[in-house]
Amino acid sequence: MSYSVGQVAGFAGVTVRTLHHYDEIGLLAPSGRSHAGHRRYDDADLDRLQQILFYRELGFPLDEVAALLDDPDADPVRHLRRQHDLLSARIEKLRRMAAAVETAMEARKMGVRLTPEERFEVFGDHDPERYEEEARRRWGDSDAYRESRRRTSSYTKEDWLRIKAEQEDWGRRLAAVMDAGEGPKSAAALALAEEHRGSISGHYYDCSYEIQTGLAEMYVADPRFTAYYEAIRPGAARFLRDAILANAARNGYAGGAGGL
Numbered sequence: 001m002s003y004s005v006g007q008v009a010g011f012a013g014v015t016v017r018t019l020h021h022y023d024e025i026g027l028l029a030p031s032g033r034s035h036a037g038h039r040r041y042d043d044a045d046l047d048r049l050q051q052i053l054f055y056r057e058l059g060f061p062l063d064e065v066a067a068l069l070d071d072p073d074a075d076p077v078r079h080l081r082r083q084h085d086l087l088s089a090r091i092e093k094l095r096r097m098a099a100a101v102e103t104a105m106e107a108r109k110m111g112v113r114l115t116p117e118e119r120f121e122v123f124g125d126h127d128p129e130r131y132e133e134e135a136r137r138r139w140g141d142s143d144a145y146r147e148s149r150r151r152t153s154s155y156t157k158e159d160w161l162r163i164k165a166e167q168e169d170w171g172r173r174l175a176a177v178m179d180a181g182e183g184p185k186s187a188a189a190l191a192l193a194e195e196h197r198g199s200i201s202g203h204y205y206d207c208s209y210e211i212q213t214g215l216a217e218m219y220v221a222d223p224r225f226t227a228y229y230e231a232i233r234p235g236a237a238r239f240l241r242d243a244i245l246a247n248a249a250r251n252g253y254a255g256g257a258g259g260l
Contacts (some may be wrong), residue, residue: 001042002040002041003041003042004039005041008041012046023039027069028045028048028052054083058087143205163203174232174233174240175233175236184242184243189239190247194247213253216240217241219238
């Protein structure tokens with residue numbers, strides 16, 4: 001069978017003008033002509049066109065493509081082997097590029113510049129991104145949210161590890177106060193509540209007593225937050241809530257629950 005230039009252009013997804021150009025430079029001369037002198041391509045021509053388009057896709061200039069295809073020592077198997085090697089190299093390059101883009105996406109969504117390994121080292125199995133969409137929906141228009149995003153976007157791995165160490169130390173001292181039998185209105189508990197507020201203000205955004213009491217209510221109302229504090233010590237979520245409310249009242253705040 002033979003095919004017209006229009007048919008071949010449709011098969012290959014190229015323009016008729018491209019096929020004319022390949023013919024003019026001797027890269028792909030059709031094997032036959034119609035009675036009217038129109039180009040006619042056979043199956044061997046289509047095989048050659050496929051090879052041309054493959055090498056072009058890989059970035060080879062047309063003169064190099066011609067040299068490769070017209071090499072008298074090259075056979076179809078050799079071409080396939082070369083193409084396989086080139087494709088494998090491109091796939092590996094694209095895989096590395098995709099991995100780099102995914103890492104950048106994760107860091108941008110978290111607002112931190114961490115590799116996946118560093119992210120796991122800092123946060124363990126706690127994924128801050130799980131709550132990012134909800135936080136944006138609930139507080140995205142607030143100054144506090146924007147301030148937190150602005151600050152954390154510049155934090156390094158070392159910054160996060162330092163914050164993590166501070167939080168773990170605070171958690172151990174909270175558990176110790178509870179183990180000692182002190183109540184949420186004790187001096188030690190009130191000091192920890194104030195330290196909790198100061199930590200948020202120091203690392204994320206200005207945490208007023210109104211905001212802190214709103215957070216405190218979430219610690220007992222939202223099972224996710226409750227689980228975080230219960231992992232420090234059973235009963236810690238409610239103990240901290242009560243300590244925060246008592247500390248806010250001690251410092252003159254007696255309003256309703258706020259939020260971030």
